[in-house]
Amino acid sequence: xxxxxxxxxxxxxxxxxxxxxxxxxxxxxxxxxxxxxxxxxxxxxxxxxxxxxxxxxxxxxxxxxxxxxxxxxxxxxxxxxxxxxxxxxxxxxxxxxxxxxxxxxxxxxxxxxxxxxxxxxxxxxxxxxxxxxxxxxxxxxxxxxxxxxxxxxxxxxxxxxxxxxxxxxxxxxxxxxxxxxxxxxxxxxxxxxxxxxxxxxxxxxxxxxxxxxxxxxxxxxxxxxxxxxxxxxxxxxxxxxxxxxxxxxxxxxxxxxxxxxxxxxxxxxxxxxxxxxxxxxxxxxxxxxxxxxxxxxxxxxxxxxxxxxxxxxxxxxxxxxxxxxxxxxxxxxxxxxxxxxxxxxxxxxxxxxxxxxxxxxxxxxxxxxxxxxxxxxxxxxxxxxxxxxxxxxxxxxxxxxxxxxxxxxxxxxxxxxxxxxxxxxxxxxxxxxxxxxxxxxxxxxxxxxxxxxxxxxxxxxxxxxxxxxxxxxxxxxxxxxxxxxxxxxxxxxxxxxxxxxxxxxxxxxxxxxxxxxxxxxxxxxxxxxxxxxxxxxxxxxxxxxxxxxxxxxxxxxxxxxxxxxxxxxxxxxxxxxxxxxxxxxxxxxxxxxxxxxxxxxxxxxxxxxxxxxxxxxxxxxxxxxxxxxxxxxxxxxxxxxxxxxxxxxxxxxxxxxxxxxxxxxxxxxxxxxxxxxxxxxxxxxxxxxxxxxxxxxxxxxxxxxxxxxxxxxxxxxxxxxxxxxxxxxxxxxxxxxxxxxxxxxxxxxxxxxxxxxxxxxxxxxxxxxxxxxxxxxxxxxxxxxxxxxxxxxxxxxxxxxxxxxxxxxxxxxxxxxxxxxx
Numbered sequence: 001x002x003x004x005x006x007x008x009x010x011x012x013x014x015x016x017x018x019x020x021x022x023x024x025x026x027x028x029x030x031x032x033x034x035x036x037x038x039x040x041x042x043x044x045x046x047x048x049x050x051x052x053x054x055x056x057x058x059x060x061x062x063x064x065x066x067x068x069x070x071x072x073x074x075x076x077x078x079x080x081x082x083x084x085x086x087x088x089x090x091x092x093x094x095x096x097x098x099x100x101x102x103x104x105x106x107x108x109x110x111x112x113x114x115x116x117x118x119x120x121x122x123x124x125x126x127x128x129x130x131x132x133x134x135x136x137x138x139x140x141x142x143x144x145x146x147x148x149x150x151x152x153x154x155x156x157x158x159x160x161x162x163x164x165x166x167x168x169x170x171x172x173x174x175x176x177x178x179x180x181x182x183x184x185x186x187x188x189x190x191x192x193x194x195x196x197x198x199x200x201x202x203x204x205x206x207x208x209x210x211x212x213x214x215x216x217x218x219x220x221x222x223x224x225x226x227x228x229x230x231x232x233x234x235x236x237x238x239x240x241x242x243x244x245x246x247x248x249x250x251x252x253x254x255x256x257x258x259x260x261x262x263x264x265x266x267x268x269x270x271x272x273x274x275x276x277x278x279x280x281x282x283x284x285x286x287x288x289x290x291x292x293x294x295x296x297x298x299x300x301x302x303x304x305x306x307x308x309x310x311x312x313x314x315x316x317x318x319x320x321x322x323x324x325x326x327x328x329x330x331x332x333x334x335x336x337x338x339x340x341x342x343x344x345x346x347x348x349x350x351x352x353x354x355x356x357x358x359x360x361x362x363x364x365x366x367x368x369x370x371x372x373x374x375x376x377x378x379x380x381x382x383x384x385x386x387x388x389x390x391x392x393x394x395x396x397x398x399x400x401x402x403x404x405x406x407x408x409x410x411x412x413x414x415x416x417x418x419x420x421x422x423x424x425x426x427x428x429x430x431x432x433x434x435x436x437x438x439x440x441x442x443x444x445x446x447x448x449x450x451x452x453x454x455x456x457x458x459x460x461x462x463x464x465x466x467x468x469x470x471x472x473x474x475x476x477x478x479x480x481x482x483x484x485x486x487x488x489x490x491x492x493x494x495x496x497x498x499x500x501x502x503x504x505x506x507x508x509x510x511x512x513x514x515x516x517x518x519x520x521x522x523x524x525x526x527x528x529x530x531x532x533x534x535x536x537x538x539x540x541x542x543x544x545x546x547x548x549x550x551x552x553x554x555x556x557x558x559x560x561x562x563x564x565x566x567x568x569x570x571x572x573x574x575x576x577x578x579x580x581x582x583x584x585x586x587x588x589x590x591x592x593x594x595x596x597x598x599x600x601x602x603x604x605x606x607x608x609x610x611x612x613x614x615x616x617x618x619x620x621x622x623x624x625x626x627x628x629x630x631x632x633x634x635x636x637x638x639x640x641x642x643x644x645x646x647x648x649x650x651x652x653x654x655x656x657x658x659x660x661x662x663x664x665x666x667x668x669x670x671x672x673x674x675x676x677x678x679x680x681x682x683x684x685x686x687x688x689x690x691x692x693x694x695x696x697x698x699x700x701x702x703x704x705x706x707x708x709x710x711x712x713x714x715x716x717x718x719x720x721x722x723x724x725x726x727x728x729x730x731x732x733x734x735x736x737x738x739x740x741x742x743x744x745x746x747x748x749x750x751x752x753x754x755x756x757x758x759x760x761x762x763x764x765x766x767x768x769x770x771x772x773x774x775x776x777x778x779x780x781x782x783x784x785x786x787x788x789x790x791x792x793x794x795x796x797x798x799x800x801x802x803x804x805x806x807x808x809x810x811x812x813x814x815x816x817x818x819x820x821x822x
Contacts, residue, residue, distance in 0.1 A: 067340030225779030
């Protein structure tokens with residue numbers, strides 16, 4: 001098909017007007033499988049035989065069910081056997097949705113390479129350094145240990161790759177009394193001997209590693225953002241190093257690429273940039289299959305868009321699968337329309353009962369009829385299991401049994417891998433999305449849907465109460481559960497109502513927001529608003545969703561510094577309040593929620609009169625009711641916290657000391673009540689409870705009670721660390737920022753008491769913390785974001801404070817103050 005390997009040369013050359021990385025499908029570019037297979041084989045052979053050149057990409061695209069995965073598996077098997085001497089062949093498919101971060105995806109790919117004895121020490125070192133900066137070193141060590149446990153089953157290459165990463169972790173592991181007890185599960189065999197030799201080798205290399213100071217440079221010399229952005233390049237370096245060392249080539253198959261973040265016809269920001277970088281690794285070929293066509297500069301010019309199998313292709317496939325009767329093959333082609341996933345289903349039916357298929361296939365008019373025929377000829381327990389997993393999309397055994405308790409048994413679970421449209425990758429499974437979409441619309445599965453909905457709802461409660469797993473793992477599981485619940489809500493569940501569905505949609509959007517996907521969260525909230533905009537009288541669901549849309553506008557203001565976002569948010573919230581008072585004047589909870597948002601919004605603009613106008617009546621009723629009976633709720637705890645923030649910032653504007661102190665005390669009282677309520681309802685390590693505790697520390701700081709403030713901050717910071725919150729988490733950043741502010745205020749007290757040496761030490765600590773927070777805020781948002789600018793001002797202020805103390809030391813002739821030593 002091609003005498004030479006030509007690439008696009010620049011992004012978007014398929015369509016110069018396109019703003020995305022994917023082009024529209026052009027029908028006349030569709031290719032038969034035989035031609036596609038021959039072309040891919042030809043290109044691979046050329047790359048294996050040619051001098052080392054920058055990496056190339058073959059893009060295979062097509063709608064669901066066209067056989068992209070089947071083609072990739074054929075090619076993988078062919079390449080693995082034909083090119084084993086001159087190349088290494090790897091594959092990976094993305095079973096999860098776009099919840100996976102680019103960092104974790106790159107780690108998955110590194111693990112695939114390491115299992116093939118392609119070590120990735122440069123990537124590992126940068127990854128653990130990034131994890132230490134993004135979360136903390138304790139969490140990074142836990143990940144390191146977990147990776148060691150995984151590597152024990154992946155061969156010496158993977159084990160050696162991890163040991164070539166970062167000397168501090170190796171040093172820490174070797175220093176343990178029984179390092180292998182920490183790793184857990186290493187067999188007392190020859191592999192143990194190999195591992196011990198690696199430990200000794202690592203120990204001998206520690207001094208050299210320390211001299212190079214690579215780890216210290218990464219962790220303390222690089223920002224979280226720069227480390228994160230370096231990961232694709234680091235993995236690219238490891239691949240190129242292996243290519244140079246072995247003179248082999250890497251052929252890597254990536255399937256279901258669209259699951260990385262393609263949504264509503266466009267890519268979510270930041271989801272694919274790493275792939276463009278990684279696939280440029282010299283000596284590599286990447287064969288990528290997905291629903292959209294890649295149009296990167298290193299993509300081989302001929303686009304491979306799959307369509308249904310031709311007559312000859314399907315004929316060859318069916319004969320190969322043992323369907324000898326020509327009339328039967330004709331019927332299979334007719335009912336499947338040549339789409340591979342349905343042809344495979346026909347073959348499975350044929351092998352289960354060929355006589356039944358011969359008599360019944362003619363009655364199936366289309367793919368839906370084929371699936372109906374298939375389900376009539378499998379057991380009821382397998383039917384229920386398949387209906388259930390259509391809503392899960394992907395799963396492992398433990399997740400499936402938990403979500404489908406009462407629907408799927410362990411015995412049924414063992415039968416799923418033998419279903420033609422179920423794929424298994426290591427310990428995980430996935431149902432083909434084309435089949436799943438049809439199954440979710442099936443009738444007469446009310447019991448399955450209701451049982452699944454109830455089980456998933458119970459799982460949400462368990463996740464919220466779980467204190468044994470990390471925050472990140474709980475959030476990932478929660479997102480998966482909620483996504484499944486939204487699929488159930490889309491088709492309806494017996495016994496559930498619009499309120500149940502609304503709660504699911506909103507909680508899913510909140511979870512996405514908590515995961516940092518602001519644009520996706522905005523899209524989800526807005527879609528909920530549109531779903532419930534069904535009449536002239538706005539529903540409560542519509543108003544609450546519109547309120548969340550306004551909240552996202554405010555978040556965009558905080559991230560970008562563009563005041564117009566917040567002005568739009570206030571205008572939108574005012575509209576919601578007017579509608580709520582007009583149509584639902586007796587719904588106190590709805591009106592309070594809107595009043596709270598408006599109070600906080602006006603506080604941000606310094607309009608305290610307007611803020612208190614919205615908040616005072618509500619807080620007055622809440623505090624009176626709390627004295628009479630236990631009526632605390634998550635919402636009321638939030639209102640109390642927010643009211644405390646308004647009181648505190650209002651006090652900052654007052655000149656009368658007694659009046660200011662009274663308002664600070666009122667703020668502290670509100671924070672304390674909020675913390676107690678949130679701890680009781682959400683847990684002491686919930687982000688909401690830790691926020692209220694941080695605010696209480698701020699109030700104590702304003703009151704000059706630094707001992708009480710320190711206790712609050714120490715407890716809150718410990719909670720963020722133990723909960724493995726990312727350093728980019730907004731609440732965690734705020735806690736660190738306010739802790740540094742408290743240290744600043746404490747410096748003034750020490751100076752007033754004449755304790756200059758102590759003051760300098762505390763001032764240096766405050767300055768270092770402010771600088772770290774500023775770097776993390778710039779990474780998480782931008783240097784123009786409001787919080788980033790606040791941190792920049794704090795750094796400048798702290799540096800001036802340190803210089804002032806040192807200047808005072810010089811005037812007093814105190815060497816310790818001049819040098820900063822103790």
